[in-house]
Amino acid sequence: xxxxxxxxxxxxxxxxxxxxxxxxxxxxxxPEGMVELNQSSAEIxxxxxxxxxxxxxVSDLEExxxxxxLKNDIIAFLxxxxxxxxxxxx
Amino acid sequence: xxxxxxxxxxxxxWLLAELTYKCPLQCPYCSNPLDYNQHxxxxxxxxWKRVLSEARKMGAVQLGFSGGEPLTRxxxxxLVEHARELGYYSNLITSGYGLTEEKILQLKEAGLDxxxxxxxxxxxDLNDHIAGTESFHSKKEVARLVKKHGYPMVLCVxxxxxNIHQMPEILAMAEELGADYLELANTQxxxxxxxxxxxxxxxxxxxxxAEKIAQDFKEKVAxxxxxxxxxxxxxxxxxxxxxxxxxxxxxxxAPDGVALPCHSARELPDLNCPNVNDYSIAExxxxxxxxxxxxxxxxxxxxxxxxxxxxxxxxxxxxxAYLLTGDMYATDPVCSKSPDNNVIxxxxxxxxxxxxxxxxxxxxxxxxxxx
Ligand code: SF4
Ligand code: SF4
Numbered sequence: 001x002x003x004x005x006x007x008x009x010x011x012x013x014x015x016x017x018x019x020x021x022x023x024x025x026x027x028x029x030x031p032e033g034m035v036e037l038n039q040s041s042a043e044i045x046x047x048x049x050x051x052x053x054x055x056x057x058v059s060d061l062e063e064x065x066x067x068x069x070l071k072n073d074i075i076a077f078l079x080x081x082x083x084x085x086x087x088x089x090x
Numbered sequence: 091x092x093x094x095x096x097x098x099x100x101x102x103x104w105l106l107a108e109l110t111y112k113c114p115l116q117c118p119y120c121s122n123p124l125d126y127n128q129h130x131x132x133x134x135x136x137x138w139k140r141v142l143s144e145a146r147k148m149g150a151v152q153l154g155f156s157g158g159e160p161l162t163r164x165x166x167x168x169l170v171e172h173a174r175e176l177g178y179y180s181n182l183i184t185s186g187y188g189l190t191e192e193k194i195l196q197l198k199e200a201g202l203d204x205x206x207x208x209x210x211x212x213x214x215d216l217n218d219h220i221a222g223t224e225s226f227h228s229k230k231e232v233a234r235l236v237k238k239h240g241y242p243m244v245l246c247v248x249x250x251x252x253n254i255h256q257m258p259e260i261l262a263m264a265e266e267l268g269a270d271y272l273e274l275a276n277t278q279x280x281x282x283x284x285x286x287x288x289x290x291x292x293x294x295x296x297x298x299x300a301e302k303i304a305q306d307f308k309e310k311v312a313x314x315x316x317x318x319x320x321x322x323x324x325x326x327x328x329x330x331x332x333x334x335x336x337x338x339x340x341x342x343x344a345p346d347g348v349a350l351p352c353h354s355a356r357e358l359p360d361l362n363c364p365n366v367n368d369y370s371i372a373e374x375x376x377x378x379x380x381x382x383x384x385x386x387x388x389x390x391x392x393x394x395x396x397x398x399x400x401x402x403x404x405x406x407x408x409x410x411a412y413l414l415t416g417d418m419y420a421t422d423p424v425c426s427k428s429p430d431n432n433v434i435x436x437x438x439x440x441x442x443x444x445x446x447x448x449x450x451x452x453x454x455x456x457x458x459x460x461x
Contacts, residue, residue: 020149031181031271
């Protein structure tokens with residue numbers, strides 16, 4: 001299973017992404033579990049709102065952080081996220 | 091005394107709200123205390139709201155509403171709503187008994203995140219026998235409704251000698267119902283399960299066979315169902331890292347407001363577990379004697395004290411040590427290094443003898459008349 005670049009990516013309705021004040025971190029919550037995210041992973045996941053496909057996520061993040069060359073890292077992380085069920089494509 | 095103020099205290103992450111000990115079912119492995127009926131007074135809605143707010147402020151984020159049967163509390167939707175406002179990820183741990191579609195919708199609207207339904211077996215006869223109540227069809231219906239209304243569906247089956255042979259059918263049932271998560275919980279021998287141990291504990295061969303079937307299935311369904319397998323610690327050579335360490339992660343509040351570092355801690359002597367009526371959650375978590383008692387490793391005895399694995403399993407479970415050796419400071423007897431390991435071997439042998447005999451005693455069902 002890997003990301004289809006053509007399709008829009010959406011955060012899983014079976015999980016919740018939320019900022020945790022006490023931990024000063026974004027976390028993913030799901031039945032019986034919690035994953036703590038580092039900042040870059042959290043930024044990528046926040047882009048997965050169902051309105052963007054891969055290229056748009058890359059360009060929006062590169063613009064937001066005024067940088068280039070993020071594509072490979074983003075793909076690698078999205079593949080992991082997909083495998084874990086954190087995001088989905090139709 | 092045990093406990094030390096040099097230990098760095100981490101905030102609670104999981105709050106288990108045992109709303110009530112009332113339950114229409116009578117499972118003979120229930121982890122509620124045998125004398126649950128003597129703790130029948132329940133704290134109020136306002137008390138629960140305060141508990142939720144205070145624990146959340148400290149950092150608790152996963153919340154389980156359990157019991158007993160939490161649905162017997164009529165203020166459940168109100169508590170769920172409060173939990174949602176606070177940002178908890180909340181889980182209803184239910185037998186499914188009496189859960190209507192209307193209630194499922196109402197709870198969804200209030201902000202409940204998921205529902206864990208327990209089923210006792212894969213056949214009606216056995217389910218209804220174990221539950222002590224006719225409930226098989228309604229449970230399956232509830233599982234379907236949970237799924238239908240967009241909740242992640244967590245199915246929980248407690249495994250013991252009466253149903254372990256149904257492992258293939260249990261797995262098939264979970265798949266058929268579309269479970270997103272399946273918890274296969276090998277019975278832990280506390281509370282009522284301890285009283286019924288000879289009748290509930292499977293033999294080692296039964297465990298091994300069932301585990302193999304579950305593992306193969308786990309791989310097969312990996313992309314649609316997540317399986318949590320709670321290991322049968324009596325057959326291991328090391329104890330479980332109980333509660334991820336005493337007073338590090340988990341906070342349980344019993345129906346009468348008693349705060350417990352683990353849900354069986356009420357059975358331990360001299361802990362004087364504090365009540366939320368008398369103290370704030372921060373005082374309970376940080377300062378109470380009970381929560382500091384087994385924090386860290388200073389309370390330990392040999393062989394744990396000089397063992398290089400003590401930061402891995404924290405010497406095992408305190409309640410199990412007490413229940414089986416009479417000494418709550420002892421090494422969990424499950425550990426092969428424990429001088430009391432023979433009690434585990436004897437328990438296994440005794441359960442096996444009971445399994446082979448043809449005049450087994452009847453199970454003791456969870457029921458206030460049976461204690
Ligand atoms: S284990 Fe059974 S009897 Fe005990 S609270 Fe749960 S459903 Fe009720
Ligand atoms: S001796 Fe104690 S610390 Fe060492 S493995 Fe056994 S239970 Fe764990």
